[in-house]
Amino acid sequence: MSVELPANYDPSVFERPSVTVDVVIFSLVEDKLKVLLIKRQAAPFANMWAIPGSFVKMNESLEKAAVRALADETGVTDVYTEQLYTFGEPNRDPRTRVITVAYFALVPHDAIHHKVGRDASETGWFPISQLPPLAFDHAEIVEYAYRRLRYKLEYSSVGFRLLPDVFTLTELQTAYEIILGEELDKRNFRRKILSAEILEETGEKKKEGEGRPAMLYRYREDAVAEVKTRRLFP
Amino acid sequence: MSVELPANYDPSVFERPSVTVDVVIFSLVEDKLKVLLIKRQAAPFANMWAIPGSFVKMNESLEKAAVRALADETGVTDVYTEQLYTFGEPNRDPRTRVITVAYFALVPHDAIHHKVGRDASETGWFPISQLPPLAFDHAEIVEYAYRRLRYKLEYSSVGFRLLPDVFTLTELQTAYEIILGEELDKRNFRRKILSAEILEETGEKKKEGEGRPAMLYRYREDAVAEVKTRRLFP
DNA sequence: ACAAAAGTGTTGAGAGTACACCCATGC
């Protein structure tokens, strides 16, 4: 214990909590917004469902830890991730003090391949509206992530990140409708999304399916991420 | 070290980082938006300025730790605080791994009384546009906080939190102008802020000053915090 | 009466919303 330094400047005199990252992984599966959960095997909360997570290694950034936890469960790298909030109530983990930095991730369903060797009964995709009881404070974390997702959808363009690289406008609109939980007008949706200039035509058309083939679009990587919205002031 | 539990379920097998909270404290002083800084005395970064912070105690929530750090420096409790972001790059503190949960706080200047016994040369209010070099990654944290503050001002009603309990509409408008860095139209500002129904008249008028006395307003505690903005969808 | 700040309405432009029909393809 240092005597030269004032106590509140010296990390070594303070007890240290454990730090984890937990990731709320969203995907669109079977026309529903679903969340990836893992069945816990060990106590506490053995046999309960939880969101994937990991302890933060000493030489690893939080972002990297989150991406690692995500890749471990889905096999997917190069995914949209965003830090959500840090949950640190003293007794959220009954074993010891554990502070968790929560992230949320949007994964296109076609990119997922679950880890080989993991028992399928251990992981599952659950509709956001029909979640089982969750371990720790994970219900609160998922709730928070879902709110943030809906919110972001309204003023930015993250919706694409749930779709394959190329997609039709109808597929995109359906994704928005599923997440926002309301129907959108087809003409207005198209005008708005196209005038935001965040998409480009691929020139290809979708072959499969009935009816007239649809134009395929792709996200413009050079597009500005945040779509400007109406501001309260000025 | 446990053998029964899989390693990634057992906190005890992982090295633990130190966790701090750091608070970006904003106030309006002399018609400028200023940030409270503290001069570090100990290494590392001795004699450099830093934002106030504290280690998180084992039985204390993050929010409580932030409020405590804030009260220690300003003597103010009952202040608007909000969790900002968690910074955790492995080498942000040269001594050891320190993860910091950053908060920002809005303090009415008239409520501040600096801690007795603290040397005045140790703390100072700095205009956001003229900050000295800061310790650690604190410049990044302040930058992030400032962006968030401007952003929040545009779609919510946090502006009041920088003013005394009662204030005139001109004072409120001036606060918005200082933070946003642009002039606002008086009539439009008043119409907008009044139609948001977040203020109530006190019935009193401001006596001091030249010219016609202004009505005094107060924030309506029952007002909804978020003012609805135009949404991208639908 | 004059200086100083408070307070108050209207108009034009742009964005949002509601709404219905023709088009391309596969079977």
Next chain:
DNA sequence: GCATGGGTGTACTCTCAACACTTTTGT
């Protein structure tokens, strides 16, 4: 030729932005 989903334009409403003069008080 018909079933299926894709693609398109217009009129109304509402919100935002720009703009100048009258009112109340102190000296």
